[in-house]
Amino acid sequence: MRHRKSGVKLKRNISARRALLRNLVTSAILEERITTTVPKAKAARPLVEKMITLAKQDTPHARREAGRFLLTPEAIEKLFEKIGPRFHQRNGGYTRIVKIGWRKGDGAETAKLELVGSELVKRAAERAKRREERLTALKTGEDNKEE
Amino acid sequence: MPNPKRRHSKRRTSTRRAHDGLNIPQMAECPNCHQKIRAHRACPNCGKYKGREVIEVVEA
Numbered sequence: 001m002r003h004r005k006s007g008v009k010l011k012r013n014i015s016a017r018r019a020l021l022r023n024l025v026t027s028a029i030l031e032e033r034i035t036t037t038v039p040k041a042k043a044a045r046p047l048v049e050k051m052i053t054l055a056k057q058d059t060p061h062a063r064r065e066a067g068r069f070l071l072t073p074e075a076i077e078k079l080f081e082k083i084g085p086r087f088h089q090r091n092g093g094y095t096r097i098v099k100i101g102w103r104k105g106d107g108a109e110t111a112k113l114e115l116v117g118s119e120l121v122k123r124a125a126e127r128a129k130r131r132e133e134r135l136t137a138l139k140t141g142e143d144n145k146e147e
Numbered sequence: 148m149p150n151p152k153r154r155h156s157k158r159r160t161s162t163r164r165a166h167d168g169l170n171i172p173q174m175a176e177c178p179n180c181h182q183k184i185r186a187h188r189a190c191p192n193c194g195k196y197k198g199r200e201v202i203e204v205v206e207a
Contacts, residue, residue, distance in 0.1 A: 098196050099188040112189075 008043045021047055024113075026071045028095075029079050033114035041097050041113040048113070052094045055084030083115065090116070 010017055024044040028034050029051065036044070051069065054062045058080055066076050087094050099111045175186040180193040189196040 101185075101188060101191050 008039055010039060010043060022069060022071050025051060025069065026075045028113055028115070029070065029075045029083065030072075033112055035100070035110055035112050037103075037108045038097075038099060038111045041111040044113060045095050045097060048095050048115075049092065051079055052083055052087055052115075053092075055079045056088060058084060086117065 010020065012020060020040070021044055024034065024036060024040060025047045028044060028048050034041075047069070051066055054066050063076060063080060066079060067073075070076050070079070094116055095113060096116055097111050097113050099109060101110065102108065103110050172185060174183040176182070177184045177190040177193065177195070179195045180190060182190065182192045184190045184192070
């Protein structure tokens, strides 16, 4: 019976689930906004919040506690130097989940998990330009071969 | 192997399927661009949710 066993399983065994959630939380801290499926976002959210709560007391012990969960030293650095001070005035509710529609490949509903106050970075135009350049480079390369 | 004993009439089939219809989901209106959108989700047309820009919309 699963009485009093709360939480999501995400169809993984315990080690895969722990690894997935650590990856998600580390990415969320480094990137400030991540796109993932709704259940994964909901599972990662309380863990991200716990990390930020840890970051508000900048003690060596808190850093080690965070280091036991986060995967990279850069994430710990950013958590304590940037994110902790930023949310000093706020008691909880550091993150936001916005549903953004369905993924093309498998129809899974996706969501953005973002730290409150991190603005949307517009990258689509830049990305499109880069792709354009790559395509023209490819084309001219082929042209050169033909010549 | 078990096999059907009797032929199934078309009526029987369609009577069973009478309740199989799909429903059209309830739609909300985007407060920004006034398109019909699914409730509680960012607008796929203008990329906004609760007045804030959430996703980038590439204009073709």
